[in-house]
Amino acid sequence: MISNSLVYxxxxxxxxxxxxxxxxxxxxxxxxxLATALSASSFFVGLYQLSLMLGRSNEQRPISQxxxxxxxxGSFKIDAGLMLDQLSICFVLLITGVGTLIHVYSxxxxxxxxxxxxxxxxxxxxxxxxxxxxxxxxxxxxxxxxEGVGLASYLLIGFWNQKPAYATASKKxxxxxxxxxxxxxxxxxxxxxxxxxxxxxxxxxxxxxxxxAALTGIGIMLLVAATGKSAQFPLQAxxxxxxxxxxxxxxxxxxxxxxxxxxxxxxxxxxIFDAAPTAQLLVVIVGAVTLMFGALIGTAKDxxxxxxxxxTMSQIGYMILGAGLGPVGYAFAIMHLLTxxxxxxxxxxxxxxxxxxxxxxxxxRKYGALRKFMPITFATFGLGYLAIxxxxxxxxxxxxxxxxxxxxxxxxxxxxxxxxxxxxxxxITAFYMTRVMILxxxxxxxxxxxxxxHESPWLMWLPMAILAIGSVTSGYLLSHGNAxxxxxxxxxxxxxxxxxxxxxxxxSGLALTMVAIGVAIAxxxxxxxxxxxxxxxxxxxxxxxxxxxxxQDRFNESVFMRPGxxxxxxxxxxxxxxxxxxxxxxxxxxxxxGASLRGVQSGFVRSYAxxxxxxxxxxxxxxxxxxx
Amino acid sequence: xxxxxxxxxxxxxxxxxxxxxLAPLTLIAALGMLxxxxxxxxxxxxxxxxxxxxxxxxAEGAPFLGIVQIVVYTGAVMMLFLFILMxxxxxxxxxxxxxxxxxxxxxITAAVGFxxxxxxxxxxxxxxxxxxxxxGVNADGNVQGIARLLFSTFVWxxxxxxALLITAALGAMVLAHHQRVQERPTQRQLSIARFRGESLxxxxxxxxxxxxxxxxxxxxxxxxxxxxxxxxxxxxxxxxRGDVLESSSFELGTIDTSVEEEK
Amino acid sequence: MDAANxxxxxxxxxxxxxxxxxxxxxxxxxxxxxxxxxxAANLSFVTFSRINGDLNGQVIAFFTMVVAACEVVVxxxxxxxxxxxxxxxxxxxxxxxxR
Numbered sequence: 001m002i003s004n005s006l007v008y009x010x011x012x013x014x015x016x017x018x019x020x021x022x023x024x025x026x027x028x029x030x031x032x033x034l035a036t037a038l039s040a041s042s043f044f045v046g047l048y049q050l051s052l053m054l055g056r057s058n059e060q061r062p063i064s065q066x067x068x069x070x071x072x073x074g075s076f077k078i079d080a081g082l083m084l085d086q087l088s089i090c091f092v093l094l095i096t097g098v099g100t101l102i103h104v105y106s107x108x109x110x111x112x113x114x115x116x117x118x119x120x121x122x123x124x125x126x127x128x129x130x131x132x133x134x135x136x137x138x139x140x141x142x143x144x145x146x147e148g149v150g151l152a153s154y155l156l157i158g159f160w161n162q163k164p165a166y167a168t169a170s171k172k173x174x175x176x177x178x179x180x181x182x183x184x185x186x187x188x189x190x191x192x193x194x195x196x197x198x199x200x201x202x203x204x205x206x207x208x209x210x211x212x213a214a215l216t217g218i219g220i221m222l223l224v225a226a227t228g229k230s231a232q233f234p235l236q237a238x239x240x241x242x243x244x245x246x247x248x249x250x251x252x253x254x255x256x257x258x259x260x261x262x263x264x265x266x267x268x269x270x271x272i273f274d275a276a277p278t279a280q281l282l283v284v285i286v287g288a289v290t291l292m293f294g295a296l297i298g299t300a301k302d303x304x305x306x307x308x309x310x311x312t313m314s315q316i317g318y319m320i321l322g323a324g325l326g327p328v329g330y331a332f333a334i335m336h337l338l339t340x341x342x343x344x345x346x347x348x349x350x351x352x353x354x355x356x357x358x359x360x361x362x363x364x365r366k367y368g369a370l371r372k373f374m375p376i377t378f379a380t381f382g383l384g385y386l387a388i389x390x391x392x393x394x395x396x397x398x399x400x401x402x403x404x405x406x407x408x409x410x411x412x413x414x415x416x417x418x419x420x421x422x423x424x425x426x427x428i429t430a431f432y433m434t435r436v437m438i439l440x441x442x443x444x445x446x447x448x449x450x451x452x453x454h455e456s457p458w459l460m461w462l463p464m465a466i467l468a469i470g471s472v473t474s475g476y477l478l479s480h481g482n483a484x485x486x487x488x489x490x491x492x493x494x495x496x497x498x499x500x501x502x503x504x505x506x507x508s509g510l511a512l513t514m515v516a517i518g519v520a521i522a523x524x525x526x527x528x529x530x531x532x533x534x535x536x537x538x539x540x541x542x543x544x545x546x547x548x549x550x551x552q553d554r555f556n557e558s559v560f561m562r563p564g565x566x567x568x569x570x571x572x573x574x575x576x577x578x579x580x581x582x583x584x585x586x587x588x589x590x591x592x593x594g595a596s597l598r599g600v601q602s603g604f605v606r607s608y609a610x611x612x613x614x615x616x617x618x619x620x621x622x623x624x625x626x627x628x
Numbered sequence: 629x630x631x632x633x634x635x636x637x638x639x640x641x642x643x644x645x646x647x648x649x650l651a652p653l654t655l656i657a658a659l660g661m662l663x664x665x666x667x668x669x670x671x672x673x674x675x676x677x678x679x680x681x682x683x684x685x686x687a688e689g690a691p692f693l694g695i696v697q698i699v700v701y702t703g704a705v706m707m708l709f710l711f712i713l714m715x716x717x718x719x720x721x722x723x724x725x726x727x728x729x730x731x732x733x734x735x736i737t738a739a740v741g742f743x744x745x746x747x748x749x750x751x752x753x754x755x756x757x758x759x760x761x762x763x764g765v766n767a768d769g770n771v772q773g774i775a776r777l778l779f780s781t782f783v784w785x786x787x788x789x790x791a792l793l794i795t796a797a798l799g800a801m802v803l804a805h806h807q808r809v810q811e812r813p814t815q816r817q818l819s820i821a822r823f824r825g826e827s828l829x830x831x832x833x834x835x836x837x838x839x840x841x842x843x844x845x846x847x848x849x850x851x852x853x854x855x856x857x858x859x860x861x862x863x864x865x866x867x868x869r870g871d872v873l874e875s876s877s878f879e880l881g882t883i884d885t886s887v888e889e890e891k
Numbered sequence: 892m893d894a895a896n897x898x899x900x901x902x903x904x905x906x907x908x909x910x911x912x913x914x915x916x917x918x919x920x921x922x923x924x925x926x927x928x929x930x931a932a933n934l935s936f937v938t939f940s941r942i943n944g945d946l947n948g949q950v951i952a953f954f955t956m957v958v959a960a961c962e963v964v965v966x967x968x969x970x971x972x973x974x975x976x977x978x979x980x981x982x983x984x985x986x987x988x989x990r
Binding site for chain 1 (some may be wrong): 728731734735738739741742745746748749752
């Protein structure tokens with residue numbers, strides 16, 4: 001077993017980041033090539049590992065590698081170790097594969113940026129951290145990667161930090177992620193306190209001896225972590241602003257990989273959620289709420305990247321929902337994650353290509369009729385569009401339908417509600433994605449005078465094309481003969497099938513009907529009428545709220561920020577007046593008494609003698625009083 | 629004196645007479661010491677107080693201390709005081725005007741309080757047993773009695789005090805010793821310095837005091853050619869003491885020279 | 892006559908001496924006032940000796956005299972030294988501790 005090569009997966013991109021950051025301007029000429037090569041070689045190491053894994057039987061497929069003894073305090077021992085199993089390898093290939101394509105894309109996309117080398121260093125850093133996240137063999141190792149991707153995300157969102165709004169956006173993402181990270185650290189603490197171990201295998205073994213309350217606590221804390229990283233309700237507000245980063249970053253980090261880390265965390269912790277139904281129910285609720293939330297925001301956005309971000313939020317809601325539905329759902333969540341990784345990354349790259357041709361204009365109301373000028377972008381974006389809609393035989397059809405079906409089949413009233421929500425979500429998704437397509441590629445041109453739309457160079461459209469192929473085929477490949485479900489099944493304990501409420505055919509039919517309705521509404525609304533190049537002002541209150549991201553920022557500001565500021569002000573004032581005041585009063589009292597006593601120290605012997613005399617009088621007076 | 633008062637043996641009438649005559653005089657002399665302006669007068673009044681105290685000691689059956697008081701204090705210490713007074717001379721510190729604001733009221737208030745409280749305390753103090761008098765212990769003679777105590781019970785303090793005396797004598801010598809930092813100027817150097825001084829007027833030395841042909845006492849300034857007094861001709865310490873006389877009171881009457889001029 | 896009268900006299904003399912120390916500026920007069928206070932104390936000791944009927948008080952007074960003599964010697968030497976350096980016998984002039 002050549003387990004040693006696991007470390008190369010992480011070491012290669014990490015070395016790239018280190019070289020590029022340390023070499024500085026000297027590596028400007030070749031830095032992007034080195035970073036792309038290292039990312040690609042990491043992908044090939046992943047493929048090699050996959051080939052090895054395929055050659056082993058089910059039980060022997062997970063391999064692990066101990067790197068070094070990390071923490072050893074009494075009975076508390078943590079080794080820095082890596083673990084590669086059927087779940088990890090999916091992520092490894094997604095991260096390195098999509099990551100490499102986006103590296104290639106970025107070579108061209110960022111070619112005019114003077115800081116392109118720094119960008120590639122951060123991208124490599126992200127790849128390394130994300131790989132550590134999915135390869136760590138314990139929650140603590142995962143935590144290191146978890147924080148690493150948070151850092152990389154922060155650095156890349158604020159890559160153009162010369163613009164204050166972008167710097168603020170990166171800070172917002174960082175702070176909101178911290179809230180989630182606190183959940184993860186609490187989960188680790190509870191796990192260690194109740195089970196005495198934080199490794200995946202150790203926790204899995206200890207689950208049956210642990211109280212449901214503790215497991216529920218861990219589960220809820222893990223869910224908090226997942227909501228933070230995956231932009232789920234109620235920690236979703238940062239994702240829209242995170243679009244401030246360069247578009248390849250949005251594609252890689254904020255669509256395909258990092259934001260799905262929450263799904264990975266929940267899937268990885270399946271043994272905890274299986275044993276804690278309350279936490280599992282919360283996962284489902286969070287997923288359902290977010291998928292509607294994101295979809296509703298998506299309908300109102302004119303910024304193409306923000307519309308896609310809302311869509312990402314919504315699609316991850318689907319995954320979380322799937323992951324919350326128990327053993328059957330995990331595999332479908334992962335499948336949707338993988339297909340989504342292809343089609344959403346492809347669409348983001350398409351959006352980047354459009355922006356590239358339109359002088360970095362992001363407002364869709366200033367697009368229109370780009371189909372003729374960017375045929376390749378239109379084609380790849382369109383394939384991604386069909387995939388996300390769930391039109392057979394594109395990727396989304398397989399993965400999303402599975403989740404809708406599982407939702408319906410989860411039993412009872414819960415199943416009906418969840419199923420309806422997912423169906424409605426699919427319909428709204430169809431509506432806003434169709435809106436994006438129509439506004440961007442069809443109709444009449446509404447460009448600015450300076451715009452000269454043109455097709456992107458081959459370095460940009462080639463990755464888009466590869467991802468488009470992925471969005472077409474991945475669904476079929478992964479679900480053909482239940483390939484992914486069987487591949488992952490050793491990891492999840494199967495409790496048997498629920499009884500089927502609706503047959504797959506019916507679900508597919510319903511879903512396609514809903515999608516068709518959404519598409520039809522969008523066509524009626526946007527294709528028939530002339531679209532204004534400025535957002536109309538006289539709109540309903542619902543549109544207005546949706547444009548403001550369903551008031552998420554205002555809610556956070558009024559509930560968390562303002563009271564926090566008031567509290568801080570009160571504390572500062574208290575500190576100033578009470579604590580500093582006490583200190584200052586002591587000082588002032590000492591100085592005052594010194595100043596007044598200084599008058600006594602005249603230096604004249606006779607005044608001292610007078611004081612002695614007064615003292616003697618006082619003494620005798622005391623004796624006089626006492627002896628009376 | 630009431631019954632609570634200090635019970636002390638009544639003494640003979642002659643001592644009471646002595647006390648009531650001498651005690652007020654002593655107090656007056658002590659007060660005078662504070663009030664007179666000149667330090668020399670203070671010293672003389674102080675000597676009187678000390679002699680009076682010596683008499684009180686003798687009256688109280690302590691003849692040895694009385695004699696020592698006269699010999700040591702009035703004889704040695706007061707002479708020392710007067711000697712230093714002559715050395716230091718007279719200056720503005722003799723003035724009775726107070727320079728530190730508020731000190732005098734404080735001092736007088738405190739003193740009145742102190743004295744009043746002391747007398748009040750003494751008047752209500754009780755000894756608890758009758759007073760004895762020193763006639764018994766003085767039976768073998770006062771000097772012998774003190775000597776017996778001094779060389780038995782108090783022999784160690786006695787030795788320590790002797791060491792203190794020697795130390796004090798050495799200390800005084802060290803303090804008073806004045807080391808010359810340069811050679812004493814010779815007569816020749818002094819003469820040169822006079823000629824190169826601020827003004828040729830000092831070349832011949834300071835003018836002698838006294839009025840030509842009429843009065844040559846040291847406390848009368850000489851007259852300059854224009855008839856004014858020459859300040860430099862009188863010792864500065866005489867001036868500080870206010871002992872300088874006006875030379876105008878020794879002026880001759882105006883000589884009528886008109887007849888001679890006519891001739 | 893009551894021997895306690897000597898104690899009243901002693902108290903008054905002591906008080907006068909104390910006032911003199913505070914009020915007078917000439918160092919030599921101040922010194923004499925200190926001597927007056929010492930002598931007032933001596934008078935008390937001699938009177939106590941008489942009241943108690945032993946000679947301890949007189950011996951203490953004797954020691955006081957010796958110590959007073961030492962003090963005079965050293966004190967006057969100090970006055971002379973100060974006078975030599977600043978040409979003044981005023982105790983107010985020796986107020987360098989103030990600055």
